[in-house]
Amino acid sequence: MTRAWILPMLLVLCGSAVATALTLGGRPAEAVVLLLVFVLLAAVNSPLILPRSVGxxxxxxxxxxxxxxxxxxxxxxxxxxxxxxxxxxxxxxxxxxxxxxxxxxxxxxxxxxxxxxxxxxxxxxxxxxxxxxxxxxxx
Known part of the structure; x- marks a missing residue:
């Protein structure tokens, strides 16, 4: 079960890191948009939206x-x-x-x-x- 959450968690972490860098660079609006895109990608790839396949x-x-x-x-x-x-x-x-x-x-x-x-x-x-x-x- 933990394995199914690796990609969504990586997407959120990467999005957070990039958004933080953008915010520190003085571009908070771009940071918010980018973070929302990463969170949406994480949600779509999570087991909550796409349950794991069974035999x-x-x-x-x-x-x-x-x-x-x-x-x-x-x-x-x-x-x-x-x-x-x-x-x-x-x-x-x-x-x-x-x-x-x-x-x-x-x-x-x-x-x-x-x-x-x-x-x-x-x-x-x-x-x-x-x-x-x-x-x-x-x-």
Missing amino acids: ASEAQRRSAVDGRPGCTYCLRLRLRLGRGARQLHWVNIWRDPAGAAAVRAVNDGDETVPTVFVAGRPYVNPDPAWVREQLSSPA
Whole structure:
């Protein structure tokens, strides 16, 4: 878990160092803007926004336990789901052969993403509003 926070922390530290140098150089407005950019980059790269990928078998196991949909998403869908993205189980099919096989099995041999599994049924490229609705409905 600590490893996932290394990049965001480095971004904040680097941004702080550069902002401090700019402030001492008499350019506080530029320092604030630059620091905000670094903090935004850190937030986007943090586990809070982009949860860590798990394997397909682990996502299926977790889904069976908590009733939430296990899924493989692309970055666009993750960002459109916002905070709801943290409730899901993510599988990176390019790092998990079992996940890639599961996606190919339901997409005529293609690795089409995002492929979302809800209650064992696959949905290819679903609308984010529909996914949010699935998250809010009782498991």
